[in-house]
Amino acid sequence: MTDLSPADAGTSAPIDKPADKPRRPHFSSGPCAKPPGWSPEKLPQGSLGRSHRSKIGKARLQHAIELTRHVLRVPATHRIGIVPASDTGAVEMALWSLLGARPVTMLAWESFGQGWVTDVAKQLKLDPTVLTAPYGQLPDLGAVDWESDVVFTWNGTTSGVRVPDGEWIGDDRQGLAICDATSAAFAQELPFDKLDVVTFSWQKVLGGEGAHGILVLSPRAVERLESYTPAWPLPKIFRLTKGGKLIEGIFKGETINTPSMLAVEDYIFALEWAELQGGLPALMARADANAAALDAWVEETPWIEHLAVDPATRSNTSVCLKLADSAVPGLDSDAQRALVKEMETLLDVEGAAFDIAGHRDAPPHLRIWCGATVETEDVERLTPWLDWAFHTARAA
Known part of the structure; x- marks a missing residue:
């Protein structure tokens, strides 16, 4: 990427508005774009208005679990x-039910990981070892002590930084690997042989509806649940055992509380769409293509750059892009955040892109969702609009 020339630094002039818009301008990082071809009329109606405890309700919940396993x-x-x-509920269930038996190591390089640190340190009061890194970077993964339980996000949704692989996770670990994978599942390879707890939500890569989470437990995690009782009381919605035994019904569609059957049908639709695309390899390829299209534009555009420093750790879903220093000389963080918000507003009014401002806890940046339900053609149509929005907002 080339820097702006001194004559252009800090100045901008409006450019012509692009003619072609993304067909689906949904680039929010959650809830994310629905699968292509989705419409409410395509959702099966049989389970709607029925109890989740009914025969059909249990069958559809179990079907969702089986499809999740397969995809x-x-x-x-x-x-x-x-x-x-x-995903928040799934992570909290894991933290409150499993931690306390061993020392704990927390990894945090963005806001959600930091949130789990707060829960473990201030709510559970476990005095964890905390390994951190600034936005755009990873902590030293080689410094992790696998004698402890380790809690981390696979993909930092608010920083665009992901772990590159699972090689840093010890095969001979004594502690549990507890992974918040909410913006990674269905777009990145998750090595389940190295992960004892995996959590995610429906509204990310598959574009499902919110309020429901998935909790995946390895045999080692189940063994911990059945052999260890936390020192603190557990609310009903966190309880995974009864009488020292796993409540198996939870993992057969017998949910702890009442789920939305409409949301369940929507999730099933997304999973069946995923299978039709070719399953996990195809979903990963779609996300990779979207991220590559955006990256190609970044490499040619002097006013923008990746927040993630190392290309090997850049997300292919929640791609975070910051304003280049040379493009905004003299603008402090608040002014840059205001500029990003103005860009978001301009694009929203035009119907060219929705919800692309970065997370409020992160440094000012744009966050473009590139998950599997986004079409690469729409990413390519988006980039001229990003140029237009920047130059228009900067000239105002």
Whole structure:
């Protein structure tokens, strides 16, 4: 990428508005774009208005679990449960139910990872070892002590930084690997043989509806649940055992609280769409193509650059892009954030892109969702609009 010339630094002039818009301008990082071809009329109606405890309700919930296993290629040894409160609920269930038996190591390089640190340190009061890195970078993965339980995000949704692979996770680990994979599942390879707990939500890569989460448990995690009782009381929606035994029904479609059957049908639609695309390899390829199209534009555009420093750790879903220093000389963080918000507003009014401002806790940046339900052609149509929005907002 070339820098702006001194004559252009800090100045901008409006450019012509592009003629062609993304067919689907949905680039939010959650809830994310629905699968191509989706419409409410395509959702099966049989389970709607029925109890989730009915024969059809249980069957559809179990079908969702089986499809999840098939598309994600989750081993038969691992249990999959549908749980309340999205990915947050799934992570909290794991933290409150499993931690405390061993020392804990927390990894945090963006806002959601930092949120889990707060829960473990201030709510559970476990005095964890915390390995951090600034936005755009990863902590030293080689410094992780696998004698401890380790909690981390696979893909930092608010920083665009992901772990490159699972090679840093010890095969001989004594602790549990507890992974928040909410913006990674269905777009990145998750090595389930190295992960003891995996959580995600429906509204990310497959574009499902919110409020429901998935909790995947390895045999080692189940063993911990059945052999260890936390020192603190557990709310009903966190309880995974009864009488020292795993509540198996949770992993057979018998949910802890009442799920939305409409959301269940929507998730099933997305999973069946994923199978028609070719399963996990095809979903990963779609996300990779979207991220590559955006990256090609970044490399040619002097006013923007990746927030993620190392190309090997850049997300292919929640792609975070910051304003180049040479493009905004003299603008402090608040002014840059205001500029990004103005760009978002301009694009929203034009119907060219929705919800692309970065997370409020992160440095000012644009965040473009490139997950599998986004079409590469729409990413390519988006980039001229990003140029237009920047130059228009900068000239104002």
